[in-house]
Amino acid sequence: MSESPVLLNKHEVERLLTYDDLIPRLESVMGKFSKRDSSEIIQPVRSVVPIQQHNGFLGVMPAYLAAEGILCTKMVTFYQRAEGSSLPSIQATVLLFHPEHGNVTAIMDGEAITAKRTAAVSAISAKLFKPALSEVLCILGSGQQARSHYDVFTKLFKFKEVRVWSRRKEMAQRFVNDLQDPVTVCSSVKEAVIGADVIVTATGASQPILFGEWVKPGAHIAAVGACRPDWRELDDVLMREAVVYVDSREGATAESGDIILSGAEVFAELGEVINGSFPAQREKTTVFKSLGMGIQDAVSAKLVLEKWNSEH
Ligand SMILES: NC(=O)c1ccc[n+]([C@@H]2O[C@H](COP(=O)([O-])OP(=O)(O)OC[C@H]3O[C@@H](n4cnc5c(N)ncnc54)[C@H](O)[C@@H]3O)[C@@H](O)[C@H]2O)c1
Ligand SMILES: O=C(O)[C@@H]1CCCCN1
Incomplete structure (x- = not known):
């Protein structure tokens, strides 16, 4: 039924996500979250799966922002690395969904989003x-x-x-x-x-x-x-x-x-x-x-997709 999701790598996300755009959106969503109106925002505490034998964790961070029409989840792994390891401690992917139809609209790197937000x-x-x-x-x-x-x-x-x-x-x-x-x-x-x-x-x-x-x-x-x-x-x-x-x-x-x-x-x-x-x-x-918080990733990912859409 739907078009293929937009795929955005780290370089693209870094380029599209600016602090000037991000900060007001984060202020707004953090304020809304603190009102605890579940008809506006649903964001459970993330689920975390320990990966004990490798000193790691997998976190799943869903969020739904009804008024903004954002349905999103980030999947993030975080590992305790030895100093100087070439692997990042945090690796993440963010999925945006169409809130009405449930299809995935974008799959994007979550490392740049996590760092910036x-x-x-x-x-x-x-x-x-x-x-x-x-x-x-x-x-x-x-x-x-x-x-x-x-x-x-x-x-x-x-x-x-x-x-x-x-x-x-x-x-x-x-x-x-x-x-x-x-x-x-x-x-x-x-x-x-x-x-x-x-x-x-x-x-x-x-x-x-x-x-x-x-x-x-x-x-x-x-x-x-x-x-x-x-x-x-x-x-x-x-x-x-x-x-x-x-x-x-x-x-x-x-x-x-x-x-x-x-x-x-x-x-x-x-x-x-x-x-x-x-x-x-x-x-x-x-x-x-x-x-x-998942809501921070959600508004960031929406911003990235909006910017990308405006260029295409
Ligand atoms: N609050 C959030 O939203 C959020 C988001 C992303 C990351 N984090 C956390 O922020 C921290 C840094 O993440 P990052 O992506 O920059 O990781 P990174 O691996 O890029 O950097 C980690 C830094 O911590 C230092 N370090 C590691 N173990 C240490 C120890 N035992 N004592 C002192 N220093 C130590 C390393 O030398 C390195 O400088 C992590 O704890 C991560 O889980 C929090
Ligand atoms: O909010 C985040 O994306 C990170 C994931 C890793 C643990 C700390 N918080």
């Missing part, structure tokens, strides 16, 4: 929660997410200094070598975060690497890694002292070791702040704990 959501958190005077950005990790976060944070905000730390210093050095602007390579997490106003944690760590005692009061932390209930990036002190925001309360309480194991209270969802139902406590130390 995650960084864009963190940037929205920084817009709302970072201190009014934010001069120093610190990125922990030097992988795909570190790079997309670097790109969008330095595009949207002006920092006097950017620092990066990675488990192996040569990986941080390689990260910096690919950039135009100067970035300081740090030898330890402590050195990287002391005095930082905005900190991005984008590592594969399963134990805390960022400790509250090092964090400048009032700093904003966008915490992107540690997406399993028994994994940590942030210690108890930081989690309990900061005002904690999340992308989804259900996702955070099911999947975030930083929240579950620290016993930290979730103050609000990002969408609830966007909607004005909870305040952005910018003057306090804030953590935005990101787990990733």
